[in-house]
Amino acid sequence: MNLVSILDLNKADILSYLDLAAQFKATPPKELLKNKLITLAFFEPSTRTRLSFEAAALRLGAKVMGFTDAKATSLAKGESLSDTVRVLGSYSDAVIIRHPNEGAARLAAEQVDTPIINAGDGANQHPSQTLLDLFTIRELFGKLEGLSLALVGDLKYGRTIHSLVEAASLFDMRLYFVAADGLTLPHHLTERLKMRGVKFSFHRTVADVMSKTDVLYLTRLQKERLTTAVPEYHSIDLDLLNDAKPHLKIMHPLPRQEELPPEIDATPHAAYFEQAKNGVVVRQAILVKALGVQA
Numbered sequence: 001m002n003l004v005s006i007l008d009l010n011k012a013d014i015l016s017y018l019d020l021a022a023q024f025k026a027t028p029p030k031e032l033l034k035n036k037l038i039t040l041a042f043f044e045p046s047t048r049t050r051l052s053f054e055a056a057a058l059r060l061g062a063k064v065m066g067f068t069d070a071k072a073t074s075l076a077k078g079e080s081l082s083d084t085v086r087v088l089g090s091y092s093d094a095v096i097i098r099h100p101n102e103g104a105a106r107l108a109a110e111q112v113d114t115p116i117i118n119a120g121d122g123a124n125q126h127p128s129q130t131l132l133d134l135f136t137i138r139e140l141f142g143k144l145e146g147l148s149l150a151l152v153g154d155l156k157y158g159r160t161i162h163s164l165v166e167a168a169s170l171f172d173m174r175l176y177f178v179a180a181d182g183l184t185l186p187h188h189l190t191e192r193l194k195m196r197g198v199k200f201s202f203h204r205t206v207a208d209v210m211s212k213t214d215v216l217y218l219t220r221l222q223k224e225r226l227t228t229a230v231p232e233y234h235s236i237d238l239d240l241l242n243d244a245k246p247h248l249k250i251m252h253p254l255p256r257q258e259e260l261p262p263e264i265d266a267t268p269h270a271a272y273f274e275q276a277k278n279g280v281v282v283r284q285a286i287l288v289k290a291l292g293v294q295a
Contacts, residue, residue, distance in 0.1 A: 003128065004127070006127040006131075006163040006166045011171070017131050017289065018135050022135070029059075032295060033057065033060040033061050034062070035061075037065065037093050038065075038093065039065055041066055041085075042066065043098060046119065046120070048279055050068065056279075059280070060284055081101075082111050089111065089112030089114035094290050095115070102124035105117075129159075131282050136251065136275045137215055140271060146174075147171075147174070150175075150178060152217065152234050152259075153179065154179070154220065169198045175193070177203065178204070179202075179234070210244050210248075215251060216236070216248060217252070218251070218256070218260050220252075236264065250272065251271050251272055252275070253275075254272060
């Protein structure tokens with residue numbers, strides 16, 4: 001079973017991933033993927049996504065192979081992505097792909113019968129990140145329904161944002177968008193939110209939403225995708241937290257930059273390292289479902 005876009009999942013599908021991940025976190029699974037071979041095809045840099053998928057596979061008893069630089073593959077010789085994926089699919093039981101081009105994972109899924117898992121395609125989608133984000137939110141609050149979620153930073157190019165917005169709309173979340181001019185949420189996403197009847201609003205500063213939100217989700221500036229000068233950018237500090245709800249949790253897909261200073265780490269609001277830790281059990285669930293193994 002492929003995992004290409006969060007749009008391919010309904011509410012029940014998402015909850016089934018989260019429930020399986022919770023099962024794995026409570027009771028570490030046995031070697032469910034023994035004798036399986038997983039390919040990590042990373043055409044873009046990655047730390048947490050690549051290594052948590054690798055850790056997930058290894059802890060499930062699978063073997064792992066792959067690459068972390070397109071220059072080390074025959075794409076450097078002019079081979080097409082389609083041909084590369086067809087070969088990788090013939091070598092392995094599942095392919096996890098990260099690529100700078102939007103739609104690359106969908107293209108890969110059309111080439112092979114081997115399960116394809118999208119680990120990020122350009123500024124488009126990052127479904128496994130969204131599943132671990134939702135898993136973390138549910139752990140922190142005991143629910144997903146009816147929470148308020150503020151998304152701050154690069155909402156235009158942040159693929160984690162795009163996937164999370166789509167998923168949050170299924171759980172009756174109130175959304176606040178905080179971004180500078182030039183970094184606002186793409187029009188097609190806001191139109192889809194309107195069609196679904198999701199409550200959302202746009203804001204210029206984090207201070208505008210701090211007292212209203214349950215989860216503050218920060219993102220870095222996607223400088224590698226910018227085609228113009230770096231615009232004004234939002235950051236938080238300890239003073240801003242004075243207006244926060246006592247139970248506010250701050251999340252970030254990492255890596256962080258100046259938007260999330262280290263002094264926030266010691267506050268009870270910081271949840272981003274637990275969020276990153278949850279990547280292993282959630283990606284274990286993704287791999288088990290992709291390969292159709294009974295847990």
